[in-house]
Amino acid sequence: MNFYVQVNITTHLCRVMPPPNHRNSLFYLYHYCLHLSKIASAINSPIEELIMTVLSTSDLADYYSLRVDLHSHTKCSDGTLTPQELVERAVNFQLNVLAITDHDTVKGLSIAKDYIVEKNHPLKLVNGIELSTSWQGFEIHIVGLNIDVNNNELQTLINSQQQARELRATTMGEKLTKCGFPGIYQQAKDLAGEGSITRAHFAKILLQEGHVDHMQKAFDKYIGKGQRAFVKPTWCSIEEAVAAIHHAGGNAVIAHPVRYDLSTKWLRRLVVQFKAAQGDGLEIVLPQMGNEQRKLMLSFCLEYDLHASMGSDFHYPSRWSDLGRNLRMPDKVKPIWDLWH
Numbered sequence: 001m002n003f004y005v006q007v008n009i010t011t012h013l014c015r016v017m018p019p020p021n022h023r024n025s026l027f028y029l030y031h032y033c034l035h036l037s038k039i040a041s042a043i044n045s046p047i048e049e050l051i052m053t054v055l056s057t058s059d060l061a062d063y064y065s066l067r068v069d070l071h072s073h074t075k076c077s078d079g080t081l082t083p084q085e086l087v088e089r090a091v092n093f094q095l096n097v098l099a100i101t102d103h104d105t106v107k108g109l110s111i112a113k114d115y116i117v118e119k120n121h122p123l124k125l126v127n128g129i130e131l132s133t134s135w136q137g138f139e140i141h142i143v144g145l146n147i148d149v150n151n152n153e154l155q156t157l158i159n160s161q162q163q164a165r166e167l168r169a170t171t172m173g174e175k176l177t178k179c180g181f182p183g184i185y186q187q188a189k190d191l192a193g194e195g196s197i198t199r200a201h202f203a204k205i206l207l208q209e210g211h212v213d214h215m216q217k218a219f220d221k222y223i224g225k226g227q228r229a230f231v232k233p234t235w236c237s238i239e240e241a242v243a244a245i246h247h248a249g250g251n252a253v254i255a256h257p258v259r260y261d262l263s264t265k266w267l268r269r270l271v272v273q274f275k276a277a278q279g280d281g282l283e284i285v286l287p288q289m290g291n292e293q294r295k296l297m298l299s300f301c302l303e304y305d306l307h308a309s310m311g312s313d314f315h316y317p318s319r320w321s322d323l324g325r326n327l328r329m330p331d332k333v334k335p336i337w338d339l340w341h
Contacts, residue, residue, distance in 0.1 A: 067093075067096050067097070067324050067327075068096065068310065068324070068327065068337075069090070069095055069098055069099070069310075069311050069314070069323050069324045070097075070143070070253075070283075070311040071099060071101050071143060071255065071256075071309075071310075071311020071312060072090075072100055072311065072313070072323065073100070073102050073315050074102055074112075074195075075108075075193065075195050076105055076195040076196065077104070077105055077130075077195050077196045077198060078103060078195075078196070078198040078200035078201065078315060079102070079314070080315065080317075081316070083100065083108040083109075083112035083115065084115045087112050087119075087121060089317075089323055090323055090324075091123055093323050093324050094324075095123065096122070096123065096124060097124045097126060098123060098124070098125055098323075099128035100125065100127075100128055101130040101143050101255075101311070102130065102195070102196065103132065103141075103196050104129070104131060104132060104161040104165060104196055105129070105195065106129055106147075106158070107194070109125070109127050109149055110149075113125055127145075127146060127148070127149055127250075128143060128144060128146075128250075129144045129147060129158075129245075130143050131157070131161065131235075131245070132165075132236075133235050133236055133237060133238045133241045134233060134234070134235045134237065135270065136266075138262065139233060140254065140255075140260065141255035142242065142245070142252050142253065143253040143254075143255045144241075144244075144245035145250055145253060146249070146250045146339075146340050148248045148249045151247055151248035152247075153243070153247035153248065154245070154248040156244075157236060157240065160236065162196065164233065165196055165198070165233075166197065167234070168233050169185065169188065169189070169197045171231045172199070172202060172223060172230075173185025173186075175230075176222065176223075176229045181205075181206070181209075181211065184202060184205055184206075188202045188204075188205050189201075191204060191205060199219070199223050200215070202218065202222075202223055202229075203215045203218035206222065238273060238277050239277045242274070242278055242279050243277075246278065251280040251281060251339050252274075252278075252279045252280050253279070253280060253307075254271070254274055254279065254281075255311075255313070256286055257283065257284075257300075258289060258296070258297065264296065267296075267300075268300070275305075280307055280336065281301075281306050281308060281309050281336045282306050282307075282308060283308075283310065283311060284297035284300075284310065284333070285297075285308070285311075285327055285328065285329060285330070286311070286312070286313065287312055287321040287326045287327070288320060288326070298332065298333065301333050302333070307333070307334045307335060307336040307338065308329060308333035308334065308335055309335070310328075310329055311327070312327065
């Protein structure tokens with residue numbers, strides 16, 4: 001069969017979503033198109049760009065069949081990898097779909113997107129962000145997925161969050177100076193570079209200087225809630241975060257709900273208020289979750305009619321957690337990506 005005819009037939013097939021019980025067929029179709037794109041690239045065929053466009057369309061995104069991670073971080077917030085390095089790691093780990101969800105910033109998204117195009121990587125990038133919110137004295141993170149990064153309402157909230165983050169960092173630096181660590185604010189600021197400064201940057205400096213023997217010890221001893229250098233954040237409310245995400249055309253998800261220091265009773269209260277604020281989903285699949293935690297999150301999704309999301313919350317390479325590891329969407333729930341078609 002003529003190569004161009006073959007590509008045209010495949011392109012046509014890619015625009016047709018098979019019924020739900022044919023997920024394996026779509027999986028093979030995806031990789032068949034990927035194989036054709038590599039052939040087209042090898043012979044410098046102009047059809048390569050068309051194939052890659054088809055591969056990146058939502059019509060092809062049967063996420064049940066693909067490897068998906070909808071929560072990750074770069075150096076633009078508190079991750080250790082650049083956006084380019086994160087993309088390379090995702091490709092090496094054979095991920096098909098990746099959301100970059102840096103804390104209160106979208107700076108890494110355009111860098112990652114340009115790099116994917118430059119390297120012609122078969123990776124679908126989902127625009128994301130992780131917004132910090134205040135709720136009942138707790139810091140709750142809301143992930144925004146499939147957002148328009150240029151939306152005015154979202155950008156206004158990001159600017160406000162960044163100002164709050166900077167004020168918190170300077171105050172924390174002053175407290176840590178009184179604890180015997182002069183100059184630590186500037187060290188943390190330099191470590192953050194152009195990215196958002198977070199408590200993790202202070203923790204890394206304390207670790208590097210030998211004041212603590214691991215990152216968590218910095219939180220437990222100095223910058224965690226109730227400790228000497230802790231500074232209460234002045235984040236936006238859950239309602240404000242959800243509204244900004246919706247204005248940006250995205251979907252709002254409670255990030256890692258099982259990791260907050262909340263009883264089941266308080267977790268339920270959080271989910272109820274989030275649902276009342278028109279929140280869209282819960283991050284119910286994470287690495288290193290216990291069976292009871294999975295069951296609880298699944299029950300909340302079903303009881304409150306929320307969509308389900310999953311992600312590694314990747315910050316740096318680790319033997320315990322990494323991109324795409326142990327992430328599988330349960331059959332009973334409505335996945336968050338159903339809202340993107």
